[in-house]
Amino acid sequence: MRSVWAIALISLRNAIRSRVVALLLTILVVGIIAIPLTVKSDGTLTGYVQILVRYTLGFSIGILMMATVWAGCAAVSLEIQLKQIHLLVTKPVSAMQLWLGKWLGLVILNSAALLVCAGTTYGLLRWNTRAQHLGAADQQKLASEIMVARVRLAPLPFALEERVRARFAELAAHGEVPTNMPVTAVLAALQESAQMEAHTVAPRGNLTWRFVLPAALTHTAAFQLRYKLASSFLAPLTMQGRWIVGREQGGQPYESTQAHPSNGQHSLTIPGTALRGTGALLVTYSNVNQTPVTLIFGPEKALELLAPVGGWLPNFARALLISACLLALIAALGVTAGSLFSMPVAAFVVFQALVLISTAGMIHSLAAREVNFTSLLPGHLTSAAWLDQTMVWFYRVLEILVMPMRSADPMALVAAGEWVSWPMVAWAFLQQIVLASGVLLLLAVAALRRRELALPAD
Amino acid sequence: MSSDSQAVIEAQAVTKVFRDFWRRPKVRAVDGVSFEVRRGEVFGLLGPNGSGKSTTLKMILGLLHPTHGQLMVLGQSPREVQTKARLGYLPEESYLYPYLTPDETLDFYGRLFGLSAPERKQRTVQLLEMLGLQHARRRTVGEFSKGMARRIGLAQALINDPDLIVLDEPTSGLDPLGCRQVKDLIVALARRGKTILVSSHQLADVEDVCERIAILYNGRIQAMGSIPSLLEDMHQCRVTFPDLPAEKMQRLLAALRGVLGTEPGVEHPRRDLEQFFLDVVEQAQRGGDESSGAAPTQGVADYLKSESAK
Numbered sequence: 084m085r086s087v088w089a090i091a092l093i094s095l096r097n098a099i100r101s102r103v104v105a106l107l108l109t110i111l112v113v114g115i116i117a118i119p120l121t122v123k124s125d126g127t128l129t130g131y132v133q134i135l136v137r138y139t140l141g142f143s144i145g146i147l148m149m150a151t152v153w154a155g156c157a158a159v160s161l162e163i164q165l166k167q168i169h170l171l172v173t174k175p176v177s178a179m180q181l182w183l184g185k186w187l188g189l190v191i192l193n194s195a196a197l198l199v200c201a202g203t204t205y206g207l208l209r210w211n212t213r214a215q216h217l218g219a220a221d222q223q224k225l226a227s228e229i230m231v232a233r234v235r236l237a238p239l240p241f242a243l244e245e246r247v248r249a250r251f252a253e254l255a256a257h258g259e260v261p262t263n264m265p266v267t268a269v270l271a272a273l274q275e276s277a278q279m280e281a282h283t284v285a286p287r288g289n290l291t292w293r294f295v296l297p298a299a300l301t302h303t304a305a306f307q308l309r310y311k312l313a314s315s316f317l318a319p320l321t322m323q324g325r326w327i328v329g330r331e332q333g334g335q336p337y338e339s340t341q342a343h344p345s346n347g348q349h350s351l352t353i354p355g356t357a358l359r360g361t362g363a364l365l366v367t368y369s370n371v372n373q374t375p376v377t378l379i380f381g382p383e384k385a386l387e388l389l390a391p392v393g394g395w396l397p398n399f400a401r402a403l404l405i406s407a408c409l410l411a412l413i414a415a416l417g418v419t420a421g422s423l424f425s426m427p428v429a430a431f432v433v434f435q436a437l438v439l440i441s442t443a444g445m446i447h448s449l450a451a452r453e454v455n456f457t458s459l460l461p462g463h464l465t466s467a468a469w470l471d472q473t474m475v476w477f478y479r480v481l482e483i484l485v486m487p488m489r490s491a492d493p494m495a496l497v498a499a500g501e502w503v504s505w506p507m508v509a510w511a512f513l514q515q516i517v518l519a520s521g522v523l524l525l526l527a528v529a530a531l532r533r534r535e536l537a538l539p540a541d
Numbered sequence: 542m543s544s545d546s547q548a549v550i551e552a553q554a555v556t557k558v559f560r561d562f563w564r565r566p567k568v569r570a571v572d573g574v575s576f577e578v579r580r581g582e583v584f585g586l587l588g589p590n591g592s593g594k595s596t597t598l599k600m601i602l603g604l605l606h607p608t609h610g611q612l613m614v615l616g617q618s619p620r621e622v623q624t625k626a627r628l629g630y631l632p633e634e635s636y637l638y639p640y641l642t643p644d645e646t647l648d649f650y651g652r653l654f655g656l657s658a659p660e661r662k663q664r665t666v667q668l669l670e671m672l673g674l675q676h677a678r679r680r681t682v683g684e685f686s687k688g689m690a691r692r693i694g695l696a697q698a699l700i701n702d703p704d705l706i707v708l709d710e711p712t713s714g715l716d717p718l719g720c721r722q723v724k725d726l727i728v729a730l731a732r733r734g735k736t737i738l739v740s741s742h743q744l745a746d747v748e749d750v751c752e753r754i755a756i757l758y759n760g761r762i763q764a765m766g767s768i769p770s771l772l773e774d775m776h777q778c779r780v781t782f783p784d785l786p787a788e789k790m791q792r793l794l795a796a797l798r799g800v801l802g803t804e805p806g807v808e809h810p811r812r813d814l815e816q817f818f819l820d821v822v823e824q825a826q827r828g829g830d831e832s833s834g835a836a837p838t839q840g841v842a843d844y845l846k847s848e849s850a851k
């Protein structure tokens with residue numbers, strides 16, 4: 084462990100003395116101050132916080148990632164190229180200590196840079212949203228919707244299997260199951276229409292959702308219900324609807340009648356008293372419109388509940404920890420690439436890997452076999468099921484490989500005032516540092532043990 | 542560590558073939574080399590440029606892997622990490638971190654050996670004093686002259702008081718004073734039971750310090766043995782005495798001619814240039830000239846002198 088520290092500290096000292104660190108920090112801080120000045124915001128407070136926390140800080144973290152790729156790749160490969168490694172590995176230093184030392188140096192450097200970025204961002208945010216700067220409405224919004232950490236809860240899904248199965252049986256009984264598409268596709272279509280039906284409220288009808296509340300949410304201040312609504316009318320129309328929100332047992336349900344234009348997203352603030360009682364939280368919407376009109380919620384994010392569970396600053400701190408984990412993983416990628424390849428090649432490999440990861444969503448859909456590969460091929464390869472199968476497996480493996488980096492952008496959550504929980508931090512740590520970086524470490528150790536370090540990499 | 546065989550380094554038919562990107566053999570740098578270096582011995586590896594000296598040393602240090610053959614260092618494979626704890630290495634060029642000062646450099650390498658902080662400090666001070674770089678301890682080694690950097694390289698090789706010291710051309714880049722000092726150091730270390738392997742083309746240096754040598758050419762050992770056994774001309778003899786007045790000399794030569802039956806050779810012995818240079822510098826130093834380079838010093842660091850238990 085002493086050797087690991089020694090190597091980490093020497094790398095840091097080198098980085099500081101060669102003025103790389105000063106240059107990097109200058110770029111980062113100037114960027115954080117300059118970008119919000121050049122980006123046109125929509126003028127709202129929410130927009131400003133988005134630009135500052137999500138995009139500007141996100142951009143700085145992006146720059147930090149690039150710098151980390153470069154520095155990580157250089158850490159070992161440059162040492163080999165400049166032959167300084169001759170002195171290092173003729174000391175009792177194992178390959179693992181060497182890797183860990185180089186990685187730890189980068190992690191410390193990154194953490195310091197991240198802290199500087201975060202401090203600058205927070206300072207700017209506080210300064211530009213100081214009380215005398217904002218109107219009363221904005222101050223209220225800032226306190227209740229932006230500078231908070233809120234959980235976003237989705238209701239329990241409606242049980243639709245029964246309905247889908249019944250409908251399918253009905254079709255089959257009448258011999259109406261389409262034969263020109265696979266059964267799974269028929270079922271998916273039925274599922275979709277059932278979903279639509281379930282979110283429809285007929286005139287005078289009503290619809291109830293159930294929420295299971297996490298423990299942290301039993302005593303809370305006011306919370307919000309956010310929903311998307313459309314009417315069966317084509318013309319714009321003001322909707323009348325009554326919400327009833329309360330627990331299954333005990334408590335005093337909250338009632339409110341809302342009138343607002345259909346087609347759009349709306350939110351309703353509900354006092355915390357509605358949470359008193361036990362059991363699931365029931366949310367009922369009654370269609371009490373004068374004109375008989377059918378309403379549809381959704382289709383996506385039909386209804387969700389946003390409730391404050393903590394302060395903004397601790398939330399920001401947790402998001403920074405998640406970003407630090409990602410940076411540590413990128414450092415690990417770099418150090419390992421630098422242990423395997425010489426300099427420009429190593430950086431190229433890591434950038435390729437990052438591109439792969441940023442397209443992870445597509446890989447996911449390919450792995451889920453939503454694409455028919457053979458249909459993409461020229462000619463008529465009708466019976467190439469094996470090819471399909473192979474490609475699916477290929478993408479499944481790829482998906483597992485890129486999974487550690489596919490976490491949600493924590494800064495986007497913080498900017499939207501959404502909760503970044505400790506389990507999310509723990510998950511990022513486990514996945515990105517313990518698992519992924521651990522595997523990279525083993526890979527590098529195996530390579531370094533086999534390599535002749537007096538030779539440049541092929 | 543006293544194994545019954547006293548060999549510290551054992552090489553058996555070691556061959557190194559450098560390959561190109563396609564794994565095709567390119568250079569046979571070392572070709573079937575066998576030798577052993579015994580405990581407490583100073584062993585010299587000689588040879589022209591490109592004869593495979595550095596390659597052999599790098600294999601002994603585990604920096605390169607032999608293509609064929611067996612290599613044991615301190616009773617273990619050179620690739621074992623623990624072997625390195627008892628090893629000191631000066632590479633052919635000084636591969637130091639340019640942004641560190643001598644103090645920081647030596648402290649860093651000392652830490653890798655797990656030395657305690659006071660020990661590192663003490664050894665650093667002694668080594669820098671021994672190598673005449675005390676006054677430059679706060680400058681970064683990146684701005685050092687070649688010889689100064691070389692001295693730091695030597696210091697880092699000795700920081701752990703190693704049992705086996707591998708020096709690749711230790712005197713290259715050093716001034717004659719430095720050379721003399723390095724040679725004295727080698728002799729002093731050997732006297733303490735350390736094993737030393739040096740490579741060099743400075744034949745005079747090798748002759749001064751090495752007990753046994755091997756001469757490499759084209760990757761093969763062409764000659765090996767102790768210096769006297771290789772160099773002594775058993776057919777000639779030299780006698781030295783103080784200079785005599787002409788008339789006494791005539792009598793001596795006449796007597797010799799009578800015994801030998803042939804004409805003996807007579808000449809004044811010459812001081813070698815090294816000794817002459819050392820005298821000149823010493824005088825200048827006594828005159829009190831300040832030096833910004835390596836200061837002329839003498840002696841060996843205390844911790845390297847102390848009788849170790851082993």
Ligand SMILES: Nc1ncnc2c1ncn2[C@@H]1O[C@H](COP(=O)(O)OP(=O)(O)OP(=O)(O)O)[C@@H](O)[C@H]1O
Binds near residue numbers: 537567570597
């Ligand atoms: N990394 C390498 N790749 C290919 N060939 C190499 C490599 N290193 C050394 N060689 C070759 O191996 C041979 C021996 O080189 P080596 O460095 O051992 O010589 P040397 O005896 O130390 O020479 P010098 O006196 O110049 O230091 C040379 O022909 C050299 O070109």
Ligand SMILES: [Mg+2]
Binds near residue numbers: 595709
């Ligand atoms: Mg050499």
